[in-house]
Amino acid sequence: MVKKKGIPITVANIDDKFYEFYNRYPHMNAAFHNGVLKGKVLTCPLHYATFDMTTGKKLRTNN
Numbered sequence: 864m865v866k867k868k869g870i871p872i873t874v875a876n877i878d879d880k881f882y883e884f885y886n887r888y889p890h891m892n893a894a895f896h897n898g899v900l901k902g903k904v905l906t907c908p909l910h911y912a913t914f915d916m917t918t919g920k921k922l923r924t925n926n
């Protein structure tokens with residue numbers, strides 16, 4: 864996690880492309896940088912929602 868203009872950002876290297884996104888899950892404001900990234904899918908450590916980090920699209924909701 865880094866800050867960009869004071870905003871917490873998570874940066875991920877996925878297939879040699881860098882993606883940055885706001886460091887908060889939409890649910891309960893959990894930190895993205897605590898999630899598990901496998902390929903392009905990030906899993907939230909709290910309730911296991913999954914996101915495609917190349918598009919920002921939520922793939923699975925567990926809340």
Ligand code: FES
Binds near residue numbers: 888891892910
């Ligand atoms: S805080 Fe991530 S799915 Fe609930």
